[in-house]
Amino acid sequence: MTGRRRILRAMAVAPVVTGIGCVCALGRDPGEALDALCRGERPIADASALGKEAMPFPVFTVFESILGETRSRSAADTLRLAVVAADAAFAMARLPEGGRRGMGVVMGTTAGTALHFLAGYDAFRRGDPGDGADIADYFSSNLALRLGGRFGLGGPAVTLSNACTSGTDAIGLAADMVRLGVCDRVLCGGADALSLVPHSGFARLMIADREPCRPFDRDRAGLNLGEGAAVLVLESPAAARERGATALGFVAGFGQAADAHHLTAPHPEGRGLETAIRRAFLDADLQMEDVAFVNAHGTATRENDKVEGRTLARLLPGVPVWAGKGATGHALGAAGAIEAALTLAALGEGRLPPSAGFRTVDPEIGVVPTSGTSVPALPCALSTSLGFGGGNAALLLGGCP
Numbered sequence: 169m170t171g172r173r174r175i176l177r178a179m180a181v182a183p184v185v186t187g188i189g190c191v192c193a194l195g196r197d198p199g200e201a202l203d204a205l206c207r208g209e210r211p212i213a214d215a216s217a218l219g220k221e222a223m224p225f226p227v228f229t230v231f232e233s234i235l236g237e238t239r240s241r242s243a244a245d246t247l248r249l250a251v252v253a254a255d256a257a258f259a260m261a262r263l264p265e266g267g268r269r270g271m272g273v274v275m276g277t278t279a280g281t282a283l284h285f286l287a288g289y290d291a292f293r294r295g296d297p298g299d300g301a302d303i304a305d306y307f308s309s310n311l312a313l314r315l316g317g318r319f320g321l322g323g324p325a326v327t328l329s330n331a332c333t334s335g336t337d338a339i340g341l342a343a344d345m346v347r348l349g350v351c352d353r354v355l356c357g358g359a360d361a362l363s364l365v366p367h368s369g370f371a372r373l374m375i376a377d378r379e380p381c382r383p384f385d386r387d388r389a390g391l392n393l394g395e396g397a398a399v400l401v402l403e404s405p406a407a408a409r410e411r412g413a414t415a416l417g418f419v420a421g422f423g424q425a426a427d428a429h430h431l432t433a434p435h436p437e438g439r440g441l442e443t444a445i446r447r448a449f450l451d452a453d454l455q456m457e458d459v460a461f462v463n464a465h466g467t468a469t470r471e472n473d474k475v476e477g478r479t480l481a482r483l484l485p486g487v488p489v490w491a492g493k494g495a496t497g498h499a500l501g502a503a504g505a506i507e508a509a510l511t512l513a514a515l516g517e518g519r520l521p522p523s524a525g526f527r528t529v530d531p532e533i534g535v536v537p538t539s540g541t542s543v544p545a546l547p548c549a550l551s552t553s554l555g556f557g558g559g560n561a562a563l564l565l566g567g568c569p
Contacts, residue, residue, distance in 0.1 A: 174454055174458055175458055175548045178420045178452045178453055178454055178548075181405065182405070182418040182421075183346040183347060184404070184405055184415045184417075185402060185416045185512060186261040186263070186402075186403050186414065186415065186416060187257035187261025188260060188398070188416055188513075189252070189254055189258075189400075189509075190253060190397070190398040190510070191230055191249060191253055192228070192230065192395070192396030192397075192502075193212075193230060193394055193396065193495070193496055194211065196234070196256075198509045199513060199517070201510060202519065202521065204495070205510070205521035205524070206522070208522060210380055210494065210495050210524050212226045212227070212380050213227060213229050214226055218362055218367055222364060222367060223367065223371045225367065225371050225376045225377070225392070225393075226378070226379075226380065226392055227393050227394065230396055234248075234249070234252060239361075241363070245361035246277060246309070246359050246361040246397075247309075247311060247314055247359075249360075250275060250399065251315070251318065252397065253359065253399040254355060254399045256399075257355065258319065258401065263413075265320065269320070269321075269322055270321075270322050270352075271353045271355060272321070272323035272324045272325070272350065273316045273319075273323065274328065274339075274341050274345070274355075275311035275312045275326075275358060275359065276328045276336070276338035276504070277311055277359055277500075278500040311327050312325040313327065319355070324351065326338075326341065331500075332465070332498070332501065332503055332504070332553060332555035333424070333554065333555040333560065335358025335501055335507075335553070336504030337504070338356050338358055339357065339400060339422070339563060340423075342400075343419040343422055347404075349404075352403060353401065353407060354401075355399060355400075356399065356402055357398045357502075357508075358397065358398060358499075358501050358502040358503070358506070359397035359399075359501070359502050359505075360501045362394075367393055370393065374390070375390045376390045376391055376393075377389045377391065380392065380494065381467075382494060382525040382527065383526060384466055384473050384523065384530065385468070386530035387528060388473060388530075389468075390468060390469055391468050394499040395499050396499045397505070398509040400419075415568055417512040417516065417565060417567050418565065419565060420454065420565065421448040421452025421453075421454065421562075423449075423561070424559070425440045427439045427443075427558040428440075428557075431557065433471050434472060434476070434558070436471075437475075437479075438482075440558055441554060442482075442483060444561055446483075448563065454548065459546065459548050459550045459564070460488070460547070461488040461489065461538075461544055462484060462488070462550045462551070462552065463490050463491075463510065463511045463549060463551040463552070464477075464491045464537070464552055465493075465553050466492070466493050467554075468491075468494065472554060473530075476554060477533035477535035480535055480552075482534075489537045489538065490520060490523055491523040491524075491526065491538075492524070494524030494526065495524035508565060511551050515565065515568075518544060519541055519543065520543065521538065522540050523537035526539060547566055550564055550565075
């Protein structure tokens with residue numbers, strides 16, 4: 169059986185993507201972001217949006233029209249990004265309100281966005297009960313519960329906080345819920361607004377770059393943080409057919425694994441990542457040669473890129489590797505969801521962008537990321553995520569051939 173036939177067989181039973189909403193530093197929707205990627209745009213900014221306490225490490229912020237002067241520097245910012253993306257996903261899916269009843273919602277974010285609760289932490293240490301604002305902020309942080317209430321979904325609501333794999337894990341769990349018949353439809357993805365806590369934390373760990381980051385580059389010196397949200401409407405093939413929905417793509421397979429090697433570093437041999445990738449292919453009943461490209465985690469940190477690059481070179485030799493964080497920044501719990509949305513856009517439009525920031529080959533890695541715009545050879549791609557604590561996740565995504 170040829171690769172294309174295997175892909176078509178996998179897509180026939182895979183959960184269908186009927187709506188995509190995505191907001192990041194590059195644009196307000198996946199198409200706009202993909203255009204900017206193909207043009208080589210890198211909208212990096214200073215960290216003044218985080219306040220005067222911010223350290224001098226640049227960031228990728230969303231458009232001012234989305235948060236702008238109303239940025240609260242609290243969990244409410246993350247919720248607003250999630251709502252913007254969910255609104256867009258529902259509009260694209262053209263799902264009537266009656267079709268939302270019983271719909272599940274699974275959202276990923278970092279630490280439940282509790283990283284934003286600086287005022288609450290300070291008040292607690294001083295023994296000050298405060299005015300209740302920190303409690304309201306806490307409830308804003310349960311993205312799935314808040315989105316479920318806002319859009320009248322009524323199905324299971326799950327918020328995942330699994331570091332930088334959260335958005336990918338949320339999409340994978342949602343796909344499992346659809347396949348197992350828990351829900352016919354699930355809203356899923358990830359969201360994270362910039363926060364002073366991780367911004368300072370990555371700097372203190374000495375894995376942040378004072379210049380625009382360079383994924384997989386020989387001279388890479390660390391990451392830049394970003395922010396955003398991406399949300400997918402997933403439906404069972406039967407539910408999508410019943411209402412005549414247009415398929416924008418498919419979630420063909422998902423795999424995850426924990427290597428439990430180090431608090432912040434991946435296993436040097438990429439054991440967890442390899443296991444997650446193999447599980448995704450097993451889940452989809454596809455072969456390694458069936459993917460057109462890999463949308464890599466590619467943080468531009470020394471160890472992550474070396475481990476991920478060597479693992480991809482070993483498992484998928486010759487498959488193009490695209491690294492997008494040089495243009496979006498690392499959006500933490502939203503990163504995997506944003507990359508899934510951009511992967512689907514690349515498959516749908518038949519355009520594979522260059523890897524922003526890459527200039528010089530690193531012979532230690534074994535991977536040379538994309539340096540120009542090309543055309544995907546097959547309608548299937550792999551998107552990978554790695555996170556603190558040893559988390560690894562992989563999604564196999566299909567376009568519409």
